[in-house]
Amino acid sequence: MRRETGMNNKPNVREIVMDRLCKAPTRAAQVVVVSRHEDFGFTPAQFGPGWDVRRIQQVRDLERIVRSSAPMAGVIDLQTEYSDVELGQLEQGLQHLHVTWVAITTDARLADQRIRRLIRDYCVDYVRTPFSHDELLYTLKHAHGMACLHHGRTTEMAPHGTMIGECASMRAMFRSLAKVAHNDAPVFISGESGTGKELAAQAIHEASSRRKGPFVAINCGAIPSHLVQSELFGYEKGAFTGANQRKIGWIEQAQGGTLFLDEIGDLPLESQVALLRFLQQGTITRLGGHQSIPLDLRIISATHVDLVAAQADGRFRADLFHRLCVLTLTIPALRERGEDILLLANAVLAEHGHEAHRRIRGFSPCATQAMMQYAWPGNVRELINRVRRAIVMTDNRKITAEDLQLHGGAELPRKTLDAIREEAEREAIRSVMASHGFHVVPAARELNVSRVTLYRLMHKHNIRVETQPTAGE
Ligand SMILES: Nc1ncnc2c1ncn2[C@@H]1O[C@H](COP(=O)(O)OP(=O)(O)OP(=O)(O)O)[C@@H](O)[C@H]1O
Known part of the structure; x- marks a missing residue:
């Protein structure tokens, strides 16, 4: 792109801008390309250094990859053509704000209103074939700059692996994580x-300096009590009847x-x-063994029972409790996560929609309402099921409320006064914001609160300016 700049050979403004924008960024800028084809009018090799x-290649992989990516x-x-299910999967993946999208399309495909809507709602720009390579690179460089503006937000979100959650309580949990x-x-x-306790444990491991080491998960409640010791610590050949060979225990495997x-x-x-002895000394001895084996690993533990009550009943040792609970993390119940319920439901639909015998186009209003009202005693696992x-x-x-088996009044527990107040507050803010085109100043004036208070309430209810609904939808 460089050219001579003699008196009579001045580059025009566009050329200077293109030169700056299209030269290689100082650090490798990441770009993700969603295409079935190696050559989509531009090959990866043409991006240059x-x-x-x-x-x-598969749109069903998009959401998973993008969810935990950098800006x-x-x-x-x-x-090319996408099926309705694929378009749904695309839409899921395009919703992450830290990736800024540029579409490549054709005049013919722009006649499809689903394609127009995807571009309009999720892309910062688009190019039509035939397009010049400079044009695409220029647009992409802009898109990358826009994505980088989300840097603060993504570092806050990055360490939680595959966990989905955008509500205030999940964001707070991700920060602690x-x-x-x-x-x-x-x-x-x-x-x-x-x-999602196990998922959180995995995310901690992946974000820790031990990520290259193994992650070994065991459910202590699922091992018969007489086998726990040998499963955890392992044994030597001949340690007991039936111990025909040495077994490395779970602790050593980690x-x-x-x-x-x-x-x-x-x-x-x-x-x-x-276990307490291991935590104090950092060594284990296999059953029937004499050698003390030094180990270096991190323990993450979890339970859904009240360990304080278990200590009071003498079922759990207080000294072990204090050793295990140096750092604590609390995962909120699903019913406390507001619209994350719908986010998760849509993610499950995007992932498993292909198992349906016909194309499913989302959830009906009655299903959405029923999911928001239900108490979800089995939390995310129950929602997935x-x-x-x-x-x-x-x-x-x-999908209807009946399909989800959430149609009878019996499944819909009565809401507390607090929950009703919270919901009313959220709805009031959302509708006033929408009526002012999501401009904070006039909305705050109408609600008779300060701008700062309105920002705080928007944060609390996870209302974002970006969620502005599009007219006609
Ligand atoms: N935030 C989340 N995003 C996506 N999937 C989730 C999330 N939380 C939980 N899940 C999924 O829900 C299911 C249950 O999660 P997990 O096994 O981690 O829960 P748990 O709290 O450890 O359960 P238990 O107490 O019964 O052991 C898993 O399939 C997990 O992948």
């Missing part, structure tokens, strides 16, 4: 069954990595003593 290009530019190839990941002390995770002890509250007292069952069983275009 300074671009780190990753191509996603980057994205190219979406809309020249990032902090505990950078420390090596034992972590205790509390939360109701099915809230050497260099992370050991996740789920349902720690179910650990028999005898094993609690042995209900949505997956509905996907397979439904005869409808949109």
Whole structure:
């Protein structure tokens, strides 16, 4: 792109701008390309140095990859046909604000209003074939710059791996997760069954300096009590009848990595003593062995039972409790996560929609309402099961409350006054914001609160300016 700049040979402004924009960025800028084809009018090799290009061929993989990625530019190839399910999957993936999208399309594809809507709602720009390579690079460089403006936000979101959640309580949990990941002390995770404790433990491991080591997860409640000791610590050949060969226990298998002890509250007292000894000394001895083996690993434990009550009843040792709970993380119940319920339901639909016998186009209003009102005693696990069952069983275009088996009044527990107030506050703010085109100043004036208060309330209810609904939808 460089050219001579003699008196009579001045570059014009556009050329100077193009020169600046199209030369290689100082650090490799990431770009993700969603295309079935290696050559989508431009091959990855043509990006040149300074671009780190990753191509996603299957749109069903997009959401998973983008969810935990760094800020980057994205190219979406809309020249080819996508099925309705694929378009749904695309839409899921395009919603992440830290990736800024540029579409490549054709005049013919622009006649499809679903394609026009995707571009209008999720892309910062688009190019039509035939396009010049400079034009695409110029647009992408802009898109990358826009994505980088989300840098602060993504570092806050990055360490939680595959966990979905955007509500205030999940964001707070992700921030705590990032902090505990950078420390090596034992972590205790509390939360109701099915809230994602194991997923959080995995995310801590992945974000920690031990990520290259193993992640070993065991459910202490699922091992018969007479086997816990030998499973955890291993044994030597001949240690007991039937010990025909040496067995390396779970703790030793986690050497260099992370050991996740789920349902720690179910650990028999005898094993609690042995685990405490390991935590104090950093060594184990296999059953029937004489050698003390030094180990370096991190323990993360979890339970859905009340360990304080278990201590009071003498079922759990207080000294072990204090050793395990150096750092704590609490995962909120699903019913406390507001619209994350719908985010998760849509993610399950995007992932499993292909299991349906006909194309499903989302959730009906009655299903959405029922999901928001239901108490979800089994949390995310229950939501996944209900949505997956509905996907397979439904005869409808949109999943209904009945498909989710949330149709009877019996499943809908009465709401508390607090919950009703919260919902009314959220709805009031959302509708006033919408009526002012999501401009904070006039909305705050109408609601008779200060701008700062309105920002705080928007944060609390996870209302974002970007969620502005599009007219006609
Ligand atoms: N925030 C989330 N985003 C996406 N999937 C989630 C999330 N939380 C939980 N899940 C999924 O929900 C299911 C249950 O999660 P997990 O096993 O981690 O829960 P748990 O709290 O450890 O359950 P239990 O107490 O019964 O052991 C898993 O399939 C997990 O992948």
